[in-house]
Amino acid sequence: MIKVNVHTDATGLQNDLPLNRISDTLHRSDSLLWVDLIAPTPDELRLVGQEFAFHPLAMEDAARRHQRPKLDHYDGFLLLVFYGLQTENGRPRTREVTLFAGKNYLVTVHDGSLPEIPETADRWCQNVANLGNRGVGLLVYSLLDALVDGYFPCIDELADRVEELETAIFKPGEAGEQAAIFALKKDLLAIRRVLGPERDVMNVLVRRDAPVFGVDGASVVVYFQDVYDHILRVTDAVDTYRDLLSSALDAHLSMTSFRLNEVVRRLTASSIILMSITLIAGIYGMNFEHMPELSWTFGYPFALGLMTAVAGALVVLFRRIHWL
Template sequence: MRRVIVDCAVYRDGHREDCPADFSGALGQARAAGDAFLWIGLHEPTEEEFARVAGEFRLHPLAVEDALKAHQRPKLEVYDDSLFLVLKPVRYTERDSTVTTGELMVFVGDSFVVTVRHGEANPLRTVRDQLEHAPEVLRQGPTAVMYAVSDAVVDHYLEVAEALHTDLETLEAEVFSPERGPGGRTARRIYAFKRQVLEFRRATGPLAEPMARLAGAGVPFVHAGSQPFFRDVGDHLTRTNEQVDGLDRLMSDVLAAHLAQTGVRQNDDMRKISAWAAMVAVPTMIAGVYGMNFAHMPELGQVWGYPVAVGLMAGIVLGLYRFFKRRGWL
């Protein structure tokens, strides 16, 4: 069991104390003290490993099932004995410009917090360190942890949005560059970028409703003094969602511009091909006529017949070339 417990501590009057092995005893003491709570952090527990924690804290079976299976959308569920918040922290890999999402479940109840993490994206270590240096925040109880975790996740959203915007500017420059590479490679990059934006949107978009509920009144286990903090998180999330919407619109514009440029380039290529085909067709036609080998054909017996035919071919081709050049087809 200890291998899945990333950290465990009792916080009394905003200060950390060692976590005893007996969770139920520590929880009872925290509730009796009135100014303490227990925070347990787990990483990808199995059903058997999580069963003890779920039993000690009387977590709802549906929430336990969601925490174990993961692959949940951001949401807030209210149960009799706890709140259940699902967050999707994101990680941006600059090397290949990809966004990967993890999952972070937060259970908050009477004098306890249980966090369950899936994936590599992990803001919890930083959050715990920051909170332990801010006892005035920890004194608000388990709600402070839920706020701090949400704030860390959403603030990182803003950083990822900025990184994606930088990548989009690079992609725009490539699309509109006169010396860009093959169109197929650019199109693949655009669609790959759209997939990253979509993955990011799945993490940020659904979280707006839970943050609005936490910022309002009437949600159990939420300290009244923490509502302004959740409103601040909601404001940051709104900025993030606006940036994601802007990225999506810009990507659609970039894709439309790329397709338009591809169409224009194809038309240019077709005009060039048609022009060269016309210039080749004229001498081919003349040579074909005089290659039919009929006995009685004009100029066959003339000494000047061959140079006149060749000159006629060259003159017509030169005239067509100059005509197509003036029209911009070549």
């Protein structure tokens, strides 16, 4: 599906413009276009690529998903690959967005729905008349800022899960913490893999004056600095939670080893007590004819009492050394 929004000084904002009318406004100096391709077919991608004369390598990047976040400079436009973050079935999922930013247009390509894009489109439609020659730069900033801000709710959910796991590992009888920790570390690693390149992309936008955003591009850099700061915050949070999970995993393994040692000690103490009783029973169970206790009236109670006394003494001893 293709959505085309166009603003010109003469006609104002026009929504859902037909694709075949893009050429009429693309070359006007007062026009500003946003073309949004949602799960486009190969034919739709080809038509848009021909309309804007995009480089074949750029179109190849847009057609192939799971690209690394990057910023490529082409003749007349920038190619930007960025990622949003959504929670799906309790797990964070990255969502790829490809941006073509030209002098007076922005083309976005993505699979499925991203709530940040229609929200940004609504804000743009309300303020497009006031953007002036910074229109594309501010539009790119608004979209990237919305995508990065979408990371924070997911990161907060992950933080809650980390806290729950930290509490669970110290509760006896809990099972499955190790698998949960590894799954959460995998989720954080997937987020970290896109944050690193995205930080590099924003570093380029902040430190270099991009003429594709117009003669007033220097003032747009200030806005990109805000996005850059947000990415740093998310990156620091992800790194912190990864460290906490590593510490939690170490603590979990230590607690598991400690509990195992506790069980082994108790079993060892119980075995020693039973072995002592068995030793006494074995002595009196031997088929010897001349044993004084056999003809003694209190021989049987004496044997039972001896077993009880030895067992009791061992129990007291093991409790003093905290084996029971």
